[in-house]
Amino acid sequence: MQSDYTNASRIAPDAVKKVGLVGAGTIGAGWATHFLARGLDVIVVAPNPSAEERMRRTIAKAWPVMESKGLAEGASLDRLRFQEKPDGAFSDVDFVQESAPELLDVKNAVIGDISKVIRPDVVVASSASYLTATDIQQHCLNPARLIVGHPFHPVYLLPLVEVVGGRRTSPDTVDWAMKFYSLWGHRPLRCRKEVLGHLGNRLQRALFSEALRLVADGVATTEEVDAAMTNGAGLRLGLLGPFMTRAMAGGDAGPRTVIERQRTNKITFSFERNNPELTDALVDDLVAGVVRQIDGRAIEDLEEARDAYILSLITLRDQALARASVHKTEGTQRDSK
Structure with a gap:
């Protein structure tokens, strides 16, 4: 009814x-x-x-x-x-x-x-x-x-x-x-389509799946995996996302050059075996999408913004973690009394 x-x-x-x-x-x-x-x-x-x-x-x-x-x-x-x-x-x-x-x-x-x-x-x-x-x-x-x-x-x-x-x-x-x-x-x-996990959770799950594999295989500890992300790619991803990060890696060469390189990349990880084929149509779609994101801005200006963001983020992170450590010490002292 x-x-x-x-x-x-x-x-x-x-x-x-x-x-x-x-x-x-x-x-x-x-x-x-x-x-x-x-x-x-x-x-x-x-x-x-x-x-x-x-x-x-x-x-x-x-x-x-x-x-x-x-x-x-x-x-x-x-x-x-x-x-x-x-x-x-x-x-x-x-x-x-x-x-x-x-x-x-x-x-x-x-x-x-x-x-x-x-x-x-x-x-x-x-x-x-x-x-x-x-x-x-x-x-x-x-x-x-x-x-x-x-x-x-x-x-x-x-x-x-x-x-x-x-x-x-x-x-x-x-x-x-x-x-x-x-x-x-x-x-x-x-979101354009209904899919399991929408968008964000699918990206998170893919990342955690590989993180879990690295620990399970004895490649790294949980601390080392987290450090690799929080001191490396994670700092850039928070500002730019995966596609803009990849596109900017090519500097003045432009996004098409960077994306085309994936076709000739000889290194393949196990989790990449089910990746979609980089057809001409898909490459064109990826390039067009990144160009829209760049929106006419100069790469050097984006690099300057990225660098300022990362510097500020590292400073804020270290300050926040330092405060958490102080609170932990104060809590331990209270518990011991």
């Missing part, structure tokens, strides 16, 4: 005042911290009575970071409320972010229950890391308004939210979600 629904009745993204959250774990607490810091009212559905205390403690711990980042007008921890079921005040929320456990039956049941009590125009976003919107639209009333809005931990600091529609999601819902996340402080990325 589908309720009556028209796109015209949906609230504008910038008019949202009250957000409903389902799930009080790490991701749910991150969303609550973010939305509270943006000056919104937040209602959390958490069936477990102990979840409220735990979540409030987690948010309070993160709040000084949000104060440093900058709170919106009206931002307050007092705007956080809890209830055991999605009823009452929850039925009047303007947007829902679901962060229940990553189990298909659980998410389908939760989303089905939510969709019965909220207004038929309200967008429902799932924080699902691997399940797709199509997977979890099965019991949703008005499935056209359901998307995946997948964040990264910590949600209140990392700007990326992957926005993915399902087979029954309407295009205007995806458009609305993109505007909503952007207006309220994130940097949404519209």
Whole structure:
């Protein structure tokens, strides 16, 4: 059974005042911290009575970071409320972010229950890391308004939210979600296709798979693998990403030269055996994509920006780790008294 629904009745993204959250774990607490810091009212559905205390403690711990980042007008921890079921005040929320456990039956049941009590125009976003919107639209009333809005931990600091529609999601819902996340402080990325793990998790899993292999084969320790990433490629990837990093490795030779070299590269790792063939069409697509990213900027200017970024990042990292070491020492001294 589908309720009556028209796109015209949906609230504008910038008019949202009250957000409903389902799930009080790490991701749910991150969303609550973010939305509270943006000056919104937040209602959390958490069936477990102990979840409220735990979540409030987690948010309070993160709040000084949000104060440093900058709170919106009206931002307050007092705007956080809890209830055991999605009823009452929850039925009047303007947007829902679901962060229940990553189990298909659980998410389908939760989303089905939510969709019965909220207004038929309200967008429902799932924080699902691997399940797709199509997977979890099965019991949703008005499935056209359901998307995946997948964040990264910590949600209140990392700007990326992957926005993915399902087979029954309407295009205007995806458009609305993109505007909503952007207006309220994130940097949404519209995913073109539904795939396992979306984009970010696929990249993370590929990296961790090789890291795990190196340790399992006795090539390196966990510390050595982490050092290789945090003192090397990881510093560049945070600014440029894999394709821009590779393209800039060629300097003035240009991105096509660098990408073409892959065709004649004689060194092949085991994990590269299933790589797609670098056809002329794929090379053209890669080059065109990187050229769009460069956007007419001179390579030397990008190199200068990269160098300044890396220098600043190393300094900030060392300072942050030094503070953590001081806190560890202070904690040890307290424990010994």
